[in-house]
Amino acid sequence: MSVLVLLIFASLAIATTFLAAFIWAVRSGQYDDTCTPSMRLLLDDPPAAGITDGCPTPPKPDPEQENS
Amino acid sequence: MASRESGVAMERTPDASAARPSTPCLHCGQRCAAGSVIEEDRNFCCVGCQAVYSLLTGNGLGQFYDLASNPGLRVGQVTGQPGWAFLDDATVQEKLLDFADARRAKVTLSLPGIHCIACVWLLENLFRLRPGVGESRVNFSQRTASITYNPTQVKLSEIAALVASLGYEPALTLGTLGQDDGTKAPRWQQRQWLQVGVAGFGFGNVMLLALPGYLGLDSASGPWFSALAGWLGLALALPVVVYSAGDYWRAAWVSLRRQVLTLDVPIALGLAAIFGQSVYEVSTGRGVGYSDSLTGLIFFLLCGRLFQRKSFDRLAFDRDYKGFFPLAVVRRTSTGEESVAISGLAVGDRLRIRHAELVPADARLLSGEARVDYSFVTGESEPVTRGVGELIYAGGRQVGGAIEIKTVKPVSESYLTSLWDHEAFAKPRSSDFESQTDRYSRRFTRIVVGVAMLSAVYWLFADASLALKAFASVLIVACPCALALAAPLTLGTAQRWLARRNVFLRNAQVIESLAEVDTIVLDKTGTLTSADTGVATWSGPPLSALEKGRLGSMARHSAHPLAIRISEAIGRKHSAEPVETFLETSGCGMEGKVAGRDILMGSAAWLQSRGTGAAVRPLQHDGSETFPSSGSTAGINGAGPPGHPFSVTSNSSVHVAVDGDYRGCFFLQNTLRAEVEALLPRLRGRYPLMLLSGDNARENDRFRALLGTEAVIRFNQSPLDKLEAIRRLQAAGRKVMMVGDGLNDAGALKQADVGVAVVEKVGTFSPASDIILEAAQLPRLAEVMAFSLRAARVVRAGFIVSGLYNAVGISIAAAGLLSPLVCAILMPLSSVTVVLFAIGTTRWMAWRTFGNSPAEITGNANGATAPGPGEARS
Numbered sequence: 001m002s003v004l005v006l007l008i009f010a011s012l013a014i015a016t017t018f019l020a021a022f023i024w025a026v027r028s029g030q031y032d033d034t035c036t037p038s039m040r041l042l043l044d045d046p047p048a049a050g051i052t053d054g055c056p057t058p059p060k061p062d063p064e065q066e067n068s
Numbered sequence: 069m070a071s072r073e074s075g076v077a078m079e080r081t082p083d084a085s086a087a088r089p090s091t092p093c094l095h096c097g098q099r100c101a102a103g104s105v106i107e108e109d110r111n112f113c114c115v116g117c118q119a120v121y122s123l124l125t126g127n128g129l130g131q132f133y134d135l136a137s138n139p140g141l142r143v144g145q146v147t148g149q150p151g152w153a154f155l156d157d158a159t160v161q162e163k164l165l166d167f168a169d170a171r172r173a174k175v176t177l178s179l180p181g182i183h184c185i186a187c188v189w190l191l192e193n194l195f196r197l198r199p200g201v202g203e204s205r206v207n208f209s210q211r212t213a214s215i216t217y218n219p220t221q222v223k224l225s226e227i228a229a230l231v232a233s234l235g236y237e238p239a240l241t242l243g244t245l246g247q248d249d250g251t252k253a254p255r256w257q258q259r260q261w262l263q264v265g266v267a268g269f270g271f272g273n274v275m276l277l278a279l280p281g282y283l284g285l286d287s288a289s290g291p292w293f294s295a296l297a298g299w300l301g302l303a304l305a306l307p308v309v310v311y312s313a314g315d316y317w318r319a320a321w322v323s324l325r326r327q328v329l330t331l332d333v334p335i336a337l338g339l340a341a342i343f344g345q346s347v348y349e350v351s352t353g354r355g356v357g358y359s360d361s362l363t364g365l366i367f368f369l370l371c372g373r374l375f376q377r378k379s380f381d382r383l384a385f386d387r388d389y390k391g392f393f394p395l396a397v398v399r400r401t402s403t404g405e406e407s408v409a410i411s412g413l414a415v416g417d418r419l420r421i422r423h424a425e426l427v428p429a430d431a432r433l434l435s436g437e438a439r440v441d442y443s444f445v446t447g448e449s450e451p452v453t454r455g456v457g458e459l460i461y462a463g464g465r466q467v468g469g470a471i472e473i474k475t476v477k478p479v480s481e482s483y484l485t486s487l488w489d490h491e492a493f494a495k496p497r498s499s500d501f502e503s504q505t506d507r508y509s510r511r512f513t514r515i516v517v518g519v520a521m522l523s524a525v526y527w528l529f530a531d532a533s534l535a536l537k538a539f540a541s542v543l544i545v546a547c548p549c550a551l552a553l554a555a556p557l558t559l560g561t562a563q564r565w566l567a568r569r570n571v572f573l574r575n576a577q578v579i580e581s582l583a584e585v586d587t588i589v590l591d592k593t594g595t596l597t598s599a600d601t602g603v604a605t606w607s608g609p610p611l612s613a614l615e616k617g618r619l620g621s622m623a624r625h626s627a628h629p630l631a632i633r634i635s636e637a638i639g640r641k642h643s644a645e646p647v648e649t650f651l652e653t654s655g656c657g658m659e660g661k662v663a664g665r666d667i668l669m670g671s672a673a674w675l676q677s678r679g680t681g682a683a684v685r686p687l688q689h690d691g692s693e694t695f696p697s698s699g700s701t702a703g704i705n706g707a708g709p710p711g712h713p714f715s716v717t718s719n720s721s722v723h724v725a726v727d728g729d730y731r732g733c734f735f736l737q738n739t740l741r742a743e744v745e746a747l748l749p750r751l752r753g754r755y756p757l758m759l760l761s762g763d764n765a766r767e768n769d770r771f772r773a774l775l776g777t778e779a780v781i782r783f784n785q786s787p788l789d790k791l792e793a794i795r796r797l798q799a800a801g802r803k804v805m806m807v808g809d810g811l812n813d814a815g816a817l818k819q820a821d822v823g824v825a826v827v828e829k830v831g832t833f834s835p836a837s838d839i840i841l842e843a844a845q846l847p848r849l850a851e852v853m854a855f856s857l858r859a860a861r862v863v864r865a866g867f868i869v870s871g872l873y874n875a876v877g878i879s880i881a882a883a884g885l886l887s888p889l890v891c892a893i894l895m896p897l898s899s900v901t902v903v904l905f906a907i908g909t910t911r912w913m914a915w916r917t918f919g920n921s922p923a924e925i926t927g928n929a930n931g932a933t934a935p936g937p938g939e940a941r942s
Contacts, residue, residue, distance in 0.1 A: 005296070012273060012300075019269045023262060031261045036208040039185045040192075043135070 095121050096235070097138025120234055124190070127197050132190050139186035141235030152225035152232070153407040154396035155240075160409045161224060168219065172202070175224060176214045181236040182206065190234065198222055198230055240396075263312040264370045270308035271363040274301045278360035298350035301359030309343055313366045331509035331552055334516055335369070341543035358544065368899050372553045375560050397421070397428055400472065415475055422470045429462050429475045436471030440464035463811060504580050504860055505555045508867050516542065519878055541881035545874065553899060554866030557906040562859040565914040570842040571852055578838045581822050582853065583860035584803045588751060589794060589816065591808035592761035592771070595826050596744045604637035608724075608732015615731075618662040619724065621645045622669060626658055630722055631669070634734050657722070668725040672733075680725035743846040745774070750850035752776050760785045760793055762812050791815035807849070811835055824849070851917055858913040866906050873898040 025031065092098065094110045095117035112118040120140060124132050132139060154160055166174040182188070188206045191213045195201045200221025205214045213236075217227060228238050277297040320336035323329065339362065346357030399408040400418040408417075410428050418434065421427060427440065438454040442464045451467050454460055460473060524539035559576035566573060573579065590596060611619070620638035623631040625647055650660040657670010659678075668675055723733040751757060757779040759771055765783040772781060782793070790806075794816050797804050806813065806820035809827065814835035817823030825837035826846065841849065877898075 004293070008277070008296075008300070011276065015269060015273055019265065022265045022269075026258050026261045026265065029258075032257060033207045033209065036188060036206055039188050039208060042185065043189045 092138055093117050093140075094133065094138065095140035097140075123197065123234075129190065129193055129196060132186050135186035135189055136184045139184050139190075141181045141183075152228040154409045155225040155228055156223050157409055157412070159412065164224075166214065171218055171220065172216060173219045173224070174214060174216045175227070176212050177228070177231065177238040178210075178212050178240075179231065179236040180211050180239050182208065182211045182213075187236070191231070191236065194230070198226070201227060201230075260370075260374060263314070264367070264374055267308050267312035267363060267367040267370050270304045270312070271360075271367040274304050274359045274363050277301055278356065281356055294356050295350075295353065298346075298356040298359075301357055302346060302350055305343065305346070305359040305363050308363045308366050309339065312370060313339055316369070328506070329510040329513045330506055331512075331555075334509065334513045335552055337513075337517075338543055339366070341540050345537075345540040345544065361544070365899075369552055372556045372560075372903075375557060397425070410479055413475060413479055415478060417475050419473050419475065420470055421466045421473060423466060423468060425466055427460050427462055427464045427466065427473065429479045430477040430481075431460050431462075431473035431475045433458055433460055434472040434474050436469060438471045438473075439467045441467050504583070504863060505577075508864075512871075516874075516878070523881075538881065538883075542878055545877035545881045554870055554902050554906050555863050557903055558859055558862045558866055558910050561907050561910040562855065562914065565910070565918075566852060566855070569848060569918065570845050571848060572840040574838045578822060579856045579859050580863070581803070581838070582805070582856035585805040585822055585853070586755065587758065587797055587802045587804045588755045589758040589760055589790075589797070589804055589806045589820065591790075591806075591810070591813050591816075592759060592767070593763050594809035595807055595813075596759075596771075597740050604634050604722075604734045606732060606734055611731070615726070618645050618665060618667060618726075619669070621647050621662055622650070622658065622660050622667050625650045625660070626652055631658070634669075634722060637734070666727050669722055672721070672723050675723045675725050675730065678725070680728050680730050740774075741843060741846060743844065746847040747849055748774050750847075751853075752779075754850075754853075756780075758782075758793070758797075760790045760816070762786065762790075787812045787815050791819050794819045807841075808835075848918075855914060855917040858917060859910060862906065862909045862913060865909065866902055869905055870898060870902050873901075 091111040093113035095112055098113045106112075110121070112121065117140060121133075124130060155164070161168070164175060166176055168174070179191070182191070188208055191206050192204050194204045194213075194215065200218045202216035202218065204216065206212070207214070213231075215227060217224075228240075231238055277300055281294070281297065316332055316335050316339065319330065319332035323332055342358045342362045342365075346359055346362065349355040350357045396407050396409050397413070398405050398420040399413075400420055405420060413419075413429060419428070419431065433454055433456050435456060438458075438460055439451045440454060440460055441451040442461070459476070462477075462479065520539050520542040523542055524535050527535040527538045556576065559579050562579050563573045563576045616638050620635050623635035623638065626632075645663040648661040648664075650658065652658040653670070653674070656674035657668060659666070659668045659670075661667070668678055668680060721733045721735050724731045748757075752775065757775050759775060759779060759781045761781075761783050762785055763783060768781060768783065772779075775781065782789075785793070790808075790813060794804050794806060798819070798821070803822075804820045805822040805824060806816045807824045807826060808817055809825060813825075817825060817835055817837045822839065823835075823837035824839045824841055825835055826841050826843050828843055
């Protein structure tokens with residue numbers, strides 16, 4: 001029956017990890033805006049491409065995209 | 069603007085020929101009228117839209133037009149901002165920037181123009197348009213964009229100009245600067261998420277431990293398992309009770325200290341009883357405690373709160389006058405002109421105020437001809453004329469040519485801001501409002517505590533060992549979980565339902581206040597009548613298309629509001645004729661030569677004095693200073709345009725003579741919003757109505773007819789008068805709803821039990837209020853009122869349902885018969901029933917009130933004006 005104790009504490013440890021992950025996610029602002037990411041998901045070509053180090057270095061315009 | 073020089077080659081010269089009038093603009097989707105541009109086979113309504121199109125496609129952002137059809141915003145409207153140079157001012161930046169160092173700076177701009185997925189995409193690809201701009205993140209629900217940029221490569225003013233040139237003009241008002249950099253709200257939101265997360269974590273794990281007990285399996289594993297489950301359960305429940313339920317403890321403490329019984333008191337009492345009982349049972353080895361019910365209860369309560377917390381981030385319900393002021397004005401200096409932030413204005417500064425700009429502080433006119441539109445501040449519908457040396461109060465909007473003024477008072481001490489010193493603004497909103505929920509919970513708490521005491525006393529004599537258990541059981545079972553869920557869920561559902569119809573509530577409790585309203589006070593200018601549009605009707609021999617074109621060309625030359633209305637009424641469909649000469653005489657009218665014809669447009673008296681008066685009917689010109697004759701034109705009663713529904717006494721008129729012969733006159737009327745005519749008869753029977761207008765009494769008869777004989781109608785009301793009128797009504801025991809729009813109603817909106825701000829477009833400025841209503845949705849007001857009554861009834865029914873549960877539970881508990889199993893089943897069951905009941909019934913009520921109309925009604929005039937399907941109530 002002591003295996004039961006082991007299992008209980010193992011499950012609690014795993015659950016605590018997930019709780020910690022959740023707390024981290026909230027703290028890092030992932031729950032601040034629950035609306036825009038759902039729209040962003042539908043867009044390809046992530047806007048962050050071409051930004052390195054948070055320092056703006058915009059890429060060359062992509063001429064192939066020019067169509068209406 | 070700045071975008072033009074950002075390396076966009078406009079190699080394709082626009083084709084001058086006009087587009088087919090029915091084609092929508094490729095960029096913004098507006099109908100292409102005169103002045104539109106065809107480029108290859110693409111139609112644009114204006115040069116501005118075409119420029120944005122070529123800017124985007126030239127930089128590889130053509131995908132913008134694939135994401136949504138006609139996603140753009142019409143460019144080229146008059147902006148309220150005199151350039152963006154003030155943004156580079158160090159003191160302004162200090163308040164505006166989220167952070168800044170030598171190579172990186174981050175700014176969050178409020179862009180009310182954001183409306184679709186393509187906007188998000190475009191603004192997040194801003195770095196492609198301008199070197200130096202880095203990552204930008206859009207928050208759609210708040211309508212903001214956080215832009216990182218390199219201050220050595222690009223200036224903040226250039227970014228603002230770039231964004232504005234795309235059609236997303238940043239909303240920068242004086243209020244923006246005063247804000248405490250917006251970090252507060254996310255912290256508060258994050259806490260709520262964390263609280264729910266911790267409660268969910270506790271609930272799930274405790275449930276795992278408790279399940280064997282429900283099924284009777286724990287006996288197989290021996291008594292040590294019960295002890296382990298009990299202690300672990302307590303350990304898991306502790307953070308839930310302390311952290312997740314922290315707000316309930318605090319709220320209960322506050323309400324006890326203020327000696328009012330809110331619903332938080334029985335909740336806190338129940339939680340304490342459950343936790344205390346659990347600790348007692350586990351520590352004495354009598355049982356496993358109620359940690360499962362406890363954590364589950366808190367988890368459900370928090371979920372209900374999360375559901376109710378639907379706030380409309382992009383709408384500000386608490387704005388003061390600062391939100392009305394622009395951030396900058398043009399100051400004249402010895403060397404020239406500079407753009408200066410209003411916060412940096414000093415007394416004695418010389419300012420240049422152009423057409424449609426706001427006078428930021430009480431000032432004296434130095435030069436130019438001031439025609440000041442105070443409609444937003446005082447409710448007067450006609451602009452007033454001021455001469456050189458006269459005082460102009462802050463908050464007025466200049467109409468016409470540019471003027472120069474000299475400030476005589478600081479911005480914060482101006483006439484406009486004095487209203488905010490009134491005591492009505494000192495107290496927080498609706499702090500003393502006792503809602504239906506409060507009343508029920510007070511009764512509930514008294515009954516519960518009474519029953520618990522009685523049963524404890526009874527068992528003390530019958531079987532003393534059971535007394536404590538019975539006392540605790542009553543408190544546990546009666547813990548108003550269902551009660552606490554019924555109101556938030558019903559009101560939250562109702563609030564969402566209303567929001568989908570462009571009726572935005574400050575919070576869900578507003579519905580309860582709305583249900584108790586028994587008097588409605590209305591503002592006139594801007595609320596019942598629309599301030600900017602007016603119908604110009606022609607009286608006289610019909611005008612030919614050629615004549616219309618000529619008069620339209622003349623009128624277009626003037627910035628006078630009446631002239632603008634006339635040119636709008638004539639429209640651009642008539643071919644424009646070149647105006648050869650043009651002369652405007654202040655207070656009289658304008659004269660000019662169009663296509664060889666001498667045209668006079670102006671007041672009757674002026675036309676008479678110019679020798680064309682022979683044909684003018686006898687007039688009693690009232691000597692009003694405004695041009696052309698505004699105010700009384702009583703002398704031409706009966707000469708009004710045929711079929712016009714209202715008496716002509718409320719008209720302004722502009723008389724026209726061509727080549728010395730009188731042709732006729734335009735009647736200009738402050739148009740009643742089309743929706744109002746549908747609304748008022750519906751409200752008239754049900755609520756006492758009151759009209760408070762800052763305007764003069766010339767439209768008395770017209771509104772008397774509309775509002776009925778019992779209604780109270782008062783004109784010439786100052787903002788303070790309005791506030792006092794509402795205060796007097798409240799003193800007489802009335803629950804007052806105020807419907808207004810401008811700053812002149814701000815005090816009344818604040819004082820009223822429910823303040824409804826009517827706005828042309830959601831997202832534009834509105835004074836502090838409880839409800840923000842799009843003008844097109846005004847006829848829905850009657851339905852909203854009916855709906856609120858029904859929602860309140862649903863809440864009451866929810867209370868009864870949960871009350872029945874509690875009655876059953878309490879009677880079992882008081883009898884000392886309650887087993888943990890029954891408790892564990894009864895509690896979630898009652899919650900689920902109440903949840904389903906509340907949401908289901910509210911949806912059904914909403915469906916019955918509003919009918920099966922499409923959920924999304926945009927602010928367009930078409931469709932929205934259609935009255936709801938039948939009267940909601942019989």
